[in-house]
Amino acid sequence: MQKNIAILGSTGSIGCSTLSVIRHNPTLYKAYVLTGGSNVAKMVEQCVEFKPKYVAMADFTSATLLRQHLSNLHLNIEVFSGEQAICDLAQLVEVEQVMAAIVGAAGLRSTLAAIKKGKRILLANKESLVTCGHLFMQALREHHAELLPVDSEHNAIFQSLPTPVQHDLGFASLTEHGINKIILTGSGGPFRDTDISKLKGVTPEQAIAHPNWSMGKKISVDSATMMNKGLEYIEARWLFNASQDQMEIIIHPQSIIHSMVSYSDGSVIAQLGNPDMCTPIAYSMSYPDRIYSGVAPLDFTQLSSLTFKQPDFNRYPCLKLAIDAYQSGQAATTTLNAANEIAVEAFLNRKIGFMDIAKTVETVLNKLTLAEPSSIDEVFDIDSWAREVAQRMVK
Numbered sequence: 001m002q003k004n005i006a007i008l009g010s011t012g013s014i015g016c017s018t019l020s021v022i023r024h025n026p027t028l029y030k031a032y033v034l035t036g037g038s039n040v041a042k043m044v045e046q047c048v049e050f051k052p053k054y055v056a057m058a059d060f061t062s063a064t065l066l067r068q069h070l071s072n073l074h075l076n077i078e079v080f081s082g083e084q085a086i087c088d089l090a091q092l093v094e095v096e097q098v099m100a101a102i103v104g105a106a107g108l109r110s111t112l113a114a115i116k117k118g119k120r121i122l123l124a125n126k127e128s129l130v131t132c133g134h135l136f137m138q139a140l141r142e143h144h145a146e147l148l149p150v151d152s153e154h155n156a157i158f159q160s161l162p163t164p165v166q167h168d169l170g171f172a173s174l175t176e177h178g179i180n181k182i183i184l185t186g187s188g189g190p191f192r193d194t195d196i197s198k199l200k201g202v203t204p205e206q207a208i209a210h211p212n213w214s215m216g217k218k219i220s221v222d223s224a225t226m227m228n229k230g231l232e233y234i235e236a237r238w239l240f241n242a243s244q245d246q247m248e249i250i251i252h253p254q255s256i257i258h259s260m261v262s263y264s265d266g267s268v269i270a271q272l273g274n275p276d277m278c279t280p281i282a283y284s285m286s287y288p289d290r291i292y293s294g295v296a297p298l299d300f301t302q303l304s305s306l307t308f309k310q311p312d313f314n315r316y317p318c319l320k321l322a323i324d325a326y327q328s329g330q331a332a333t334t335t336l337n338a339a340n341e342i343a344v345e346a347f348l349n350r351k352i353g354f355m356d357i358a359k360t361v362e363t364v365l366n367k368l369t370l371a372e373p374s375s376i377d378e379v380f381d382i383d384s385w386a387r388e389v390a391q392r393m394v395k
């Protein structure tokens, strides 16, 4: 019996990798719902190959265009538009798993909609957890939704945890299960060895050229500033109920060890593999079983070395801002994320320089006076405020 999957953000990098895993396992999974933002050409291609039952585009004009294309191709697929339609499709009774792969806080509402219907959530969209971790984890528990981390580090940590902790994700005590530390690895991005004085002049093209992973533009810039590792630090603290002392971040340039768990008896359990998101995606879909992902196994004889070093906050100020924001609370992490989204977009559009990303985020954080949010609406109020302030700055 095929499992129906809704892929929110199917036209993006994670969405395409999810479809690749489905392509390898056509008897096990059906791409039942596909959603995109505005990339009509990619969506047409995916509709032709996977013939989903329903499709939605966030952008209304794109949805109209898509309807015309599908009609010309005599494909009988229902096309919807707008954010509410994406939420509705994520909640369909027939959908068993929801891949949350929309980029940014734009993915929050649809991910929460799927949680409210108790779906298995395959979480790639780290920004939703960063933005409202406490409310997000509460909603998971309340609606008995299952969360499988897709982010490669969190998926690696999940794979390295004992089963009782996996089953009580976000709530089990790490100490009671003999866990000392979660060790989050990061590549250090394309500017790991660049002279710090040269960083202000780097271009968007250089910033998105990640040394190991093929990813969307926003997360690629985040990797270059190491804001990505900062967001992942916040994501890990919520997902694994980890304290500050139970977290370590280490640069591992080869991206072969995807993260580790250090135990009280001296054992360290790590997950290794070639840097290809199809592995964690496949695991999140098939857990607790394993399926073929299409990723070649590691050839240890071809690995020259595995190296590690401490991150330097002078090179990566965004990493420090994110760690501190978690300490300050959810208003701060929402602000950090929103300001970063605006700053990264401005950098990609050549309106600000690379080092201005951290400056923008820091300045917006310093202006924050709003109280801690107690509802999703309040989270969105903080998000909107931070975006407005950041927009004014980058102009």
Ligand SMILES: NC(=O)C1=CN([C@@H]2O[C@H](COP(=O)(O)OP(=O)(O)OC[C@H]3O[C@@H](n4cnc5c(N)ncnc54)[C@H](OP(=O)(O)O)[C@@H]3O)[C@@H](O)[C@H]2O)C=CC1
Pocket: 008, 009, 010, 011, 012, 013, 014, 015, 035, 036, 037, 038, 039, 040, 058, 100, 101, 102, 103, 104, 106, 124, 125, 126, 127, 150, 151, 152, 213, 214, 215, 216, 217, 218, 219, 277
């Ligand atoms: N890429 C990776 O390897 C990894 C990604 N992640 C996380 O996964 C998420 C997706 O990343 P990635 O696939 O790289 O990003 P991409 O930019 O490649 O894809 C983003 C997807 O989101 C859609 N989208 C953008 N804006 C909206 C919107 N307002 N409403 C609805 N849909 C929208 C895009 O649609 P369209 O293109 O049609 O406009 C596209 O399908 C991010 O949160 C990222 O941090 C986590 C770990 C690894």
Ligand SMILES: CC(=O)[C@@H](O)[C@H](O)COP(=O)(O)O
Pocket: 151, 152, 153, 185, 186, 187, 188, 189, 213, 219, 222, 223, 224, 228, 229, 277
């Ligand atoms: C593939 C994945 O999970 C990304 O989040 C990746 O971690 C980015 O690489 P960095 O380690 O450079 O942030």
Ligand SMILES: [Mn+2]
Pocket: 151, 152, 153, 232
């Ligand atoms: Mn990651």
